[in-house]
Amino acid sequence: MLTGEELAYYEADDGSILGLLIRDRADRDFAGMAFGPDAKLRFRWTSMTDFFESRELAHDALEKLITSLLDEPDEFHHQGDEKGEPVDFFTPVHSPEVLHPDFQQVASELGFFPARGIIEHMMRWHEDLDGNFVEQFQSTxxxxxxxxxxxxxxxxxxxxxxxxxxxxxxxxxxxxxxxxxxxxxxxxxxxxxxxxxxxxxxxxxxxxxxxxxxxxxxxxxxxxxxxxxxxxxxxxxxxxxxxxxxxxxxxxxxxxxxxxxxxxxxxxxxxxxxxxxxxxxxxxxxxxxxxxxxxxxxxxxxxxxxxxxxxxxxxxxTTAGTISKFNRMGILAGFDAGDVLMIRTGTLVDIDPEATSPLLFEAIVNAKGYHESWVEGLNVYHNPRAIIPLAEHIIPGAAHHHCDAEGNWTTTAPRFHPLASSTKILGGVNVAKALADFEGSAIRFGRIN
Structure with missing residues (x-):
C-alpha cells in the first residue's frame, strides 16, 4: 500500500497462477508479480518481472512469466513456513443429520456456487485459533x-x-x-x-x-x-x-x-x-x-x-453479514455460476436532510457496472464515554454515528449506504437477456410512496 499502486489483476486459464500489475509510487515505473498456491493452497508471491518504463512492457513480461510458471511443479510455490493442512470449509466433518441445513444448502446448491468459491479460496487465510471453526460452521x-x-x-x-x-x-x-x-x-x-x-x-x-x-x-x-x-x-x-x-x-x-x-x-x-x-x-x-x-x-x-x-x-x-453477502461478493470476484442471476433489493440512506424515509434500490449483481465492498453498509456507533475513542478514519467506508448525553445525533455516511437488503437467486436464467431488460443499468432507485 505504501510502495506500489495496484493496476490490474490476471490469472492463468486454469486459475492456478495469479498475476498483479503494479506501478512503483516513487519511481513511477511498472512491474508484474506472480502468485501461486503454497502448501496450504494460499496464493502467495513467488516471483516477479523486472521494472519497465511502460505499462505495456510490464504486461507482456507478466504474461510470459505466468506462462512459464505453468511448467513448474507445485513445490515451486511452497514457502517453507506452512503449518498444518489446508483449511477445508465444505468437506463434511459430521454425519448428514448433524449438518446445519443452511450449510447443506450452501455446500450443494448451484445458486450458492459464488459463495462457495470465494469462501473456499479466501478463507484459507483464516486462522482457526480456537480449533473448532469448521466443525461449528457446518453444524451448530x-x-x-x-x-x-x-x-x-x-x-x-x-x-x-x-x-x-x-x-x-x-x-x-x-x-x-x-x-x-x-x-x-x-x-x-x-x-x-x-x-x-x-x-x-x-x-x-x-x-x-x-x-x-x-x-x-x-x-x-x-x-x-x-x-x-x-x-x-x-x-x-x-x-x-x-x-x-x-x-x-x-x-x-x-x-x-x-x-x-x-x-x-x-x-x-x-x-x-x-x-x-x-x-x-x-x-x-x-x-x-x-x-x-x-x-x-x-x-x-x-x-x-x-x-x-x-x-x-x-x-x-450491519445487516449484510450473511451468506448473501458472500454470494454477491463471489460474483464480483469471478466465481460466476453461469445461468444464475442475482437481484438485490433494499433501502439506503436518503442524503436529503428533509427526508423522513429511506430510498429504495434494485440492482442486478451480475451487471458490469455493479459494485460492492465488504465494508459497505457497516454502521459504527461511537461510545460518547469511551476511554479510548475510535477514530473514524480507522474504519473508512462505514457510516459513523455519534449521540451525546442530550440525544444530539450526528452521522457521517458514504453517499451509497444500504440500510438493509435481500438477494433473490434465479437459476436457469439467460443472464444477458435479463441485463438487457434491466435497461443496461446495474442499479436503479425509487422513493417510498
Missing amino acids: AFDQRIWELYLFAMLIELGFSLDATHAVPDFIGTSLFGSIAIEAVTVGPTRRGAELVPPPPVETEEQMEAYLRDYMPIKFGSPLFSKLRNKYWDKKQIAGMPLVFAIADFSSPGSMIHTRPALERYLYGYSFDAVRDEQGRTVAEPVKIIEHRWGDKVIPSGFFNIPESENISAIIS
Missing part, C-alpha cells in the same frame, strides 16, 4: 461463523494485518491508520431448554413498534452485557487499542432487516420523533428512554451508560 453455529468470516473479510479489505497469536478477542488488527480489537457478538433465537421460542408477531404496525421498542433492545442487551462482563480490555495484547463489539442479529430468519432501530435505541437510550421546527423543516426530536420491558424482563436503556461500558470504544453492526 453456521450464522455465528459466517459473521466472523464477514468481519475477517472486511478487515482484510481495509488493509488490516491480523494477529494470529491470540484467540481473545476474536480480531486484533493493525493497519496504516491504526489498531483495533474486535469481539464478535451474535443475537440468537430465544430458547426454553432445548425448545426454540418463536419471536412475537409483527403483523401490525403496533406489533412492530413494540417489537422494536422493547423486545429487540432486550435481545441485543443480553449478549452485549454478557460480553461486557468478560472484561476484554484487561488483556495485555490489546492495551491502548480501541475495543469494539461487533454484533449481528440472527434471532429469527430475516430479522436483521428490521432491527437496526432497536439496536440504536438500546445503545444510546433515545428514540427520535419527526417534528417541524419554526421554519417548517422536518427535524428529529430526541425522546429519552428509561427502560425496556417485555413480559417479566426489564433492562435499563442505554448500553453506553452501563458501568464499565466506557471501556468499549464502539459497537459495529
Whole structure:
C-alpha cells in the first residue's frame, strides 16, 4: 500500500497462477508479480518481472512469466513456513443429520456456487485459533461463523494485518491508520431448554413498534452485557487499542432487516420523533428512554451508560453479514455460476436532510457496472464515554454515528449506504437477456410512496 499502486489483476486459464500489475509510487515505473498456491493452497508471491518504463512492457513480461510458471511443479510455490493442512470449509466433518441445513444448502446448491468459491479460496487465510471453526460452521453455529468470516473479510479489505497469536478477542488488527480489537457478538433465537421460542408477531404496525421498542433492545442487551462482563480490555495484547463489539442479529430468519432501530435505541437510550421546527423543516426530536420491558424482563436503556461500558470504544453492526453477502461478493470476484442471476433489493440512506424515509434500490449483481465492498453498509456507533475513542478514519467506508448525553445525533455516511437488503437467486436464467431488460443499468432507485 505504501510502495506500489495496484493496476490490474490476471490469472492463468486454469486459475492456478495469479498475476498483479503494479506501478512503483516513487519511481513511477511498472512491474508484474506472480502468485501461486503454497502448501496450504494460499496464493502467495513467488516471483516477479523486472521494472519497465511502460505499462505495456510490464504486461507482456507478466504474461510470459505466468506462462512459464505453468511448467513448474507445485513445490515451486511452497514457502517453507506452512503449518498444518489446508483449511477445508465444505468437506463434511459430521454425519448428514448433524449438518446445519443452511450449510447443506450452501455446500450443494448451484445458486450458492459464488459463495462457495470465494469462501473456499479466501478463507484459507483464516486462522482457526480456537480449533473448532469448521466443525461449528457446518453444524451448530453456521450464522455465528459466517459473521466472523464477514468481519475477517472486511478487515482484510481495509488493509488490516491480523494477529494470529491470540484467540481473545476474536480480531486484533493493525493497519496504516491504526489498531483495533474486535469481539464478535451474535443475537440468537430465544430458547426454553432445548425448545426454540418463536419471536412475537409483527403483523401490525403496533406489533412492530413494540417489537422494536422493547423486545429487540432486550435481545441485543443480553449478549452485549454478557460480553461486557468478560472484561476484554484487561488483556495485555490489546492495551491502548480501541475495543469494539461487533454484533449481528440472527434471532429469527430475516430479522436483521428490521432491527437496526432497536439496536440504536438500546445503545444510546433515545428514540427520535419527526417534528417541524419554526421554519417548517422536518427535524428529529430526541425522546429519552428509561427502560425496556417485555413480559417479566426489564433492562435499563442505554448500553453506553452501563458501568464499565466506557471501556468499549464502539459497537459495529450491519445487516449484510450473511451468506448473501458472500454470494454477491463471489460474483464480483469471478466465481460466476453461469445461468444464475442475482437481484438485490433494499433501502439506503436518503442524503436529503428533509427526508423522513429511506430510498429504495434494485440492482442486478451480475451487471458490469455493479459494485460492492465488504465494508459497505457497516454502521459504527461511537461510545460518547469511551476511554479510548475510535477514530473514524480507522474504519473508512462505514457510516459513523455519534449521540451525546442530550440525544444530539450526528452521522457521517458514504453517499451509497444500504440500510438493509435481500438477494433473490434465479437459476436457469439467460443472464444477458435479463441485463438487457434491466435497461443496461446495474442499479436503479425509487422513493417510498
